[in-house]
Amino acid sequence: MLNFFKKKAALVWAKKHVQKTSEFKKNSEKNQENLLLSLVKTAQKTLFGREHDFENIHSVKEFQERVPVADYEDLKPYIERVKKGQANILWTDTPEYFAKTSGTTSGSKYIPISKEGMPFQIAGAQSALFHYIAQKNNADFVNGKMIFLQGSPEMEEVFGIKTGRLSGIVAHHIPSYLQKNRLPSWNTNIMEDWEAKVDKIIEETEHENMTLISGIPPWLIMYFEKLTEKHGKTIKQLFPNLQLLVTGGVNYEPYRDKMEDLLGGKVDIIQTFPASEGFFAFQDDYTKEGLLLLTDHGIFYEFIPLEEYGKPGARRLTLKDTELHKDYALILTTNSGLWGYSIGDVVRFIDKNPYRILVSGRTKHxxxxxxxxxxxxxxxxxxxxxxxxxxxxxxxxxxxxxxxxxxxxxxxxxxxxxxxxxxxxxxxxxxxxxxxxxxxxxxxxxxxxxxxxxxxxxxxxxxxxxxxxxxxxxxxxxxxxxxxxxxxxxxxxxxxxxx
Missing domain, CATH: 3.30.300 (GMP Synthetase; Chain A, domain 3)
Structure with missing residues (x-):
C-alpha cells in the first residue's frame, strides 16, 4: 500500500511541476535579461561588482562592455581570496561549497557554489525525473533501488567552506523520500580505488531490485560489463525491473550500441548536462534528442560563435540572437559569482521553442x-x-x-x-x-x-x-x-x- 501511494504522489508532483515549468519555456529571453540584472544588483557591493561598476549596469550591453569573458585563470585571484575565508568577493557572503575539479592548466579548480546556487543543482536533476514521469505517466521506478555511480561524498574544509567533488556534494542533498532506496552504502561510496569500488557496488546491487541507474556512460559500461561477466546474463535479465538510465558528462550516442547490447532489453534513457558551475539542461522528452536549456535556474547564458571564440571583438550573443545548428562556446554568469565565465563547452541549438541544445564539444578539445x-x-x-x-x-x-x-x-x-x-x-x-x-x-x-x-x-x-x-x-x-x-x-x- 505504501508503494502505491509513493508512486501516486510522484505522478501528481511530476504533472504539477511540468505545468509550472511551461512559463519559463515561453518567456526565456525576457527572463534571462531580468535574471542578469538581478544578479548584477545583488553583487553590486562585492569586490568584483565594485571593480566592474555594477552600480551603473542597466542592460546586457552595459554588462558586456564592463565584464570581459573570463576563464578560471582570470577569476583565480578572486577565488584565492575566497579560499582564505574572505566574504563578498565574487558573490555576497562566502560560498556554501567549493566543487573541486581537476584542471589541465590550473591544477585543481575550486568552483564556488553559493547557498542560492546549490538548490538549482538539485532542482535540475529533480526536474529531469519529473518530466520523465509526467511524459511516461509511470513512476514505478520510485519503489525500487537506485544507484548513482559518483565520486566520494567525503569532504574537506577550506577556511570553513566544505569542499569536495560535485557528485559527492550532491549526494548530501538527495531528497529524504529517495534515501531509503539509494545505493551504494556510504562506506562503499567513499572508496577512492575505482575498480575496488565497482566490485563492491556489484556486491551490494547484484541481487537487488534495481530500477534506476545513473552515471556517465564509460563507467556505466564498466559496471555493466563486470556484472555480465560475473553472472553470464544481460543487465535486463539481472534487473528485470530496470526502467531508467540517467546519464551526463559526455554525449551518450557513441555508447548507445554497446549499452543496448549489455542491457539486452528496453530501458529508457535521460541525458543531462550538469557541471560544477551549474545544472544547465536535460532531456525533457526522452523519445527525442535535444536537452532543454534551463533559463530560470540562476544562470545567465551568452554564446560566442565558435569560429570567433578567443579572437578580439568576438560577438557575445544572447538567446534571441542564436541560430539553429551553429556551434557556440558557452559563457555563464551565475548566482554563485562566476561572471562572463567560459566553461569550455560547445553547444548547438536544435530548437528555439523552447530552447533545446546538443553538447557538441569542448573549446579545448x-x-x-x-x-x-x-x-x-x-x-x-x-x-x-x-x-x-x-x-x-x-x-x-x-x-x-x-x-x-x-x-x-x-x-x-x-x-x-x-x-x-x-x-x-x-x-x-x-x-x-x-x-x-x-x-x-x-x-x-x-x-x-x-x-x-x-x-x-x-x-x-x-x-x-x-x-x-x-x-x-x-x-x-x-x-x-x-x-x-x-x-x-x-x-x-x-x-x-x-x-
Whole structure:
C-alpha cells in the first residue's frame, strides 16, 4: 500500500511541476535579461561588482562592455581570496561549497557554489525525473533501488567552506523520500580505488531490485560489463525491473550500441548536462534528442560563435540572437559569482521553442593541426554513420593529428577500442573518412587538395582506455578521456595498447 501511494504522489508532483515549468519555456529571453540584472544588483557591493561598476549596469550591453569573458585563470585571484575565508568577493557572503575539479592548466579548480546556487543543482536533476514521469505517466521506478555511480561524498574544509567533488556534494542533498532506496552504502561510496569500488557496488546491487541507474556512460559500461561477466546474463535479465538510465558528462550516442547490447532489453534513457558551475539542461522528452536549456535556474547564458571564440571583438550573443545548428562556446554568469565565465563547452541549438541544445564539444578539445578545426560533434556523428553502414561496436576512441609520419602525407589517426570489429576494416575506414569529410568542409578541402591523406585507424586492445585512465590516476568518478586532441600527448600513450 505504501508503494502505491509513493508512486501516486510522484505522478501528481511530476504533472504539477511540468505545468509550472511551461512559463519559463515561453518567456526565456525576457527572463534571462531580468535574471542578469538581478544578479548584477545583488553583487553590486562585492569586490568584483565594485571593480566592474555594477552600480551603473542597466542592460546586457552595459554588462558586456564592463565584464570581459573570463576563464578560471582570470577569476583565480578572486577565488584565492575566497579560499582564505574572505566574504563578498565574487558573490555576497562566502560560498556554501567549493566543487573541486581537476584542471589541465590550473591544477585543481575550486568552483564556488553559493547557498542560492546549490538548490538549482538539485532542482535540475529533480526536474529531469519529473518530466520523465509526467511524459511516461509511470513512476514505478520510485519503489525500487537506485544507484548513482559518483565520486566520494567525503569532504574537506577550506577556511570553513566544505569542499569536495560535485557528485559527492550532491549526494548530501538527495531528497529524504529517495534515501531509503539509494545505493551504494556510504562506506562503499567513499572508496577512492575505482575498480575496488565497482566490485563492491556489484556486491551490494547484484541481487537487488534495481530500477534506476545513473552515471556517465564509460563507467556505466564498466559496471555493466563486470556484472555480465560475473553472472553470464544481460543487465535486463539481472534487473528485470530496470526502467531508467540517467546519464551526463559526455554525449551518450557513441555508447548507445554497446549499452543496448549489455542491457539486452528496453530501458529508457535521460541525458543531462550538469557541471560544477551549474545544472544547465536535460532531456525533457526522452523519445527525442535535444536537452532543454534551463533559463530560470540562476544562470545567465551568452554564446560566442565558435569560429570567433578567443579572437578580439568576438560577438557575445544572447538567446534571441542564436541560430539553429551553429556551434557556440558557452559563457555563464551565475548566482554563485562566476561572471562572463567560459566553461569550455560547445553547444548547438536544435530548437528555439523552447530552447533545446546538443553538447557538441569542448573549446579545448578539437583537432586543427592543419586548420580544419574538427570538433567532437562532427567525429561522433561520422562514427555513428560509419557504424550504421558497416556494423561495428565501439567501446571508445580518440582522434589526434599525425603531423610527421614516417612516410607519406600527414593524416588524422583514430585510436579505436573495438568491442566488435567491422567485417571489412578497410571499407569501414574509408566510410569513416567520407563521413567526416561530409561534416567538415575544411577537412574535405585538405584531403582533396592533397594536404592530408585519408585517416588511419589504430585498433587498441580491450580495456585500453580503462588502463590508460588508470595509469593517469583518472579512473572513475567524472573523469573521461577526451575524444579529440590537437597534439599527440594522449595518442602516444595510447599507442602502447595497440593490437
Amino acid at each position: 578539437f583537432t586543427s593541426a592543419f586548420g580544419e578545426h574538427v570538433i567532437a560533434f562532427e567525429v561522433e556523428e561520422a562514427m555513428k554513420a560509419a557504424v550504421e553502414k558497416y556494423p561495428a561496436q565501439i567501446t571508445e576512441f580518440h582522434l589526434a593529428p599525425q603531423v610527421n609520419p614516417s612516410e607519406g602525407l600527414p593524416y588524422h589517426e583514430w585510436l579505436i577500442e573495438f568491442e566488435k570489429e567491422p567485417e571489412n576494416p578497410e571499407l569501414f575506414r574509408s566510410q569513416l573518412d567520407t563521413e567526416l569529410r561530409k561534416r567538415n568542409t575544411y577537412y574535405n578541402d585538405l584531403i582533396t587538395g592533397n594536404i592530408l591523406q585519408p585517416l588511419h585507424i589504430t585498433a587498441l586492445k580491450k580495456n585500453a582506455f580503462q588502463e590508460y585512465a588508470k595509469s593517469q590516476g583518472k579512473l572513475g568518478g567524472q573523469n573521461k578521456t577526451p575524444r579529440l586532441a590537437n597534439d599527440r600527448k594522449i595518442a602516444d600513450l595510447l599507442e602502447s595498447y595497440k593490437l
